[in-house]
Amino acid sequence: xxxxxxxxxxxxxxxxxxxxxxxxxxxxxxxxxxxxxxxxxxxxxxxxxxxxxxxxxxxxxxxxxxxxxxxxxxxxxxxxxxxxxxxxxxxxxxxxxxxxxxxxxxxxxxxxxxxxxxxxxxxxxxxxxxxxxxxxxxxxxxxxxxxxxxxxxxxxxxxxxxxxxxxxxxxxxxxxxxxxxxxxxxxxxxxxxxxxxxxxxxxxxxxxxxxxxxxxxxxxxxxxxxxxxxxxxxxxxxxxxxxxxxxxxxxxxxxxxxxxxxxxxxxxxxxxxxxxxxxxxxxxxxxxxxxxx
Numbered sequence: 001x002x003x004x005x006x007x008x009x010x011x012x013x014x015x016x017x018x019x020x021x022x023x024x025x026x027x028x029x030x031x032x033x034x035x036x037x038x039x040x041x042x043x044x045x046x047x048x049x050x051x052x053x054x055x056x057x058x059x060x061x062x063x064x065x066x067x068x069x070x071x072x073x074x075x076x077x078x079x080x081x082x083x084x085x086x087x088x089x090x091x092x093x094x095x096x097x098x099x100x101x102x103x104x105x106x107x108x109x110x111x112x113x114x115x116x117x118x119x120x121x122x123x124x125x126x127x128x129x130x131x132x133x134x135x136x137x138x139x140x141x142x143x144x145x146x147x148x149x150x151x152x153x154x155x156x157x158x159x160x161x162x163x164x165x166x167x168x169x170x171x172x173x174x175x176x177x178x179x180x181x182x183x184x185x186x187x188x189x190x191x192x193x194x195x196x197x198x199x200x201x202x203x204x205x206x207x208x209x210x211x212x213x214x215x216x217x218x219x220x221x222x223x224x225x226x227x228x229x230x231x232x233x234x235x236x237x238x239x240x241x242x243x244x245x246x247x248x249x250x251x252x253x254x255x256x257x258x259x260x261x262x263x264x265x266x267x268x269x270x271x272x273x274x275x276x277x278x279x280x281x282x283x284x285x286x287x288x289x290x291x292x293x
Contacts, residue, residue: 098177136221162204259291
């Protein structure tokens with residue numbers, strides 16, 4: 001079993017919390033993570049205080065489907081610039097070009113978390129519909145259509161404009177030639193936390209755009225990690241990610257009393273994805289219990 005290695009840890013204690021409380025929090029996190037396989041990164045920030053906790057937050061992880069949140073931001077950015085409209089209709093196709101040599105490739109519905117959109121190939125759908133599918137059911141087909149529309153280079157430009165130096169959105173999903181060449185979408189817990197804080201505080205694009213993104217994120221259908229062990233009245237606006245032996249969840253947690261916080265938990269080198277799912281759910285519950293006690 002792999003123990004959890006602390007690379008970087010920073011925490012400032014919010015009002016009412018003692019060093020003993022913080023030590024107990026860390027002990028609980030260590031206990032949970034050390035009981036699971038793999039390597040983890042955590043970024044936590046209470047949006048109503050100065051409290052934050054980071055572990056391995058600048059270490060690079062395969063982004064899996066967490067890269068779909070930056071793509072969503074770029075779509076809303078281009079909508080604000082009038083380069084597109086969310087109500088624009090686009091053709092649903094299953095033919096994409098590799099970033100390596102421009103050769104065509106397609107996706108298999110059996111490898112996609114959402115096969116419904118494949119029945120619409122040859123038809124048209126609005127960008128807004130594709131956005132919703134990309135986030136809520138993590139549709140790879142919707143993602144690739146949107147990436148080709150907005151351009152991965154523009155996603156990266158927007159991320160760098162947010163002063164995010166590590167996140168990489170280079171290509172669409174299942175570009176095997178790019179994968180073989182080591183051209184992968186990557187992220188860090190820190191960069192994802194910055195993204196979600198900007199959406200939560202409504203400091204990017206516009207207040208209206210952030211509200212729309214939050215509505216989509218709150219409709220997430222994969223809720224077996226951050227929300228899994230939280231009370232039903234807790235609202236989570238989040239985006240998950242998963243590939244073989246990699247499991248992520250990232251988002252904003254809204255408590256019934258009006259408080260909110262950011263939590264990003266990334267994992268890799270898992271013995272099984274189920275192990276990562278269980279660990280992330282347990283870590284999420286630890287932070288929730290810490291804040292509401």
